[in-house]
Amino acid sequence: MILINVYTSYFSYMNIKRLTIIFIGLLSCFGVFAQNNPLPAHNNWIFGPSVGYQYQSGSFLKASAWGLFAPNETQYMKIDAGANFTWMGGKITVIPELGFTYYVNDFILLPFVKAELTPYTVTPKVGISLFSLIDFGVGYGFDYHTKKDFKQIKGVNLSLGVNIPLNFHLY
Structure with a gap:
């Protein structure tokens, strides 16, 4: 045993x-x-839709498509094109918009500078972003052309946007 x-x-x-x-x-x-x-290897561009709210002489709902790329390891640039929707004068008005955002560094809260251009205003902004997913911006809109039968869109600009990446990758 x-x-x-x-x-x-x-x-x-x-x-x-x-x-x-x-x-x-x-x-x-x-x-x-x-x-x-x-x-x-991945494409260097991250892209997706964006939705948000903006106040500038009235309330606007923002919807756009965007693309983000990194020129180096700590800075990002985003280009977006979309539309601002508002209810003024008893009807819905759609205003096209083109934007360019420069994220200054690579951290949890990214400071940014942004420029937005519509057929009626130019709006420079500064703000902060959480991982470039949620943007909060403050700026001032300069009216250069007033839309017929519409009030001037100028003055202080406050915005909050959510960017939804469709092809995000960690490596």
Whole structure:
């Protein structure tokens, strides 16, 4: 009986030792293959839709499409094109808009500067962004052309926007 226990103990020890060596060998092989197969390259652009609210001589709902790229490791630039929707004069008015945003650094809260152009105003802004997903901006809109049967859109501009990335990647 003692001989059987010694034999099974030795056999179990040898099995564990063999399994450990085989396991370490397999991990080493996977490591070699992983080094030979780098992660796939991604497009440098991140893009998606954006929705938001803006106050500038009235309330506007904003909807746009945007693209963001990194000229270096700590700065980002975003280009967006969309429309501002408002209810003035008893009807819905749609105003097209083009914007350019420059995020100053790479951190949780990113300060930014932005310029927005519509057929009626130019609006420079500054603000902060949470991971470039939620933007809060403050600026001043300069009216250069007043729309017929519409009030001037000028003055202090406050905006809040949510950017929804469709092709976000971590590597």
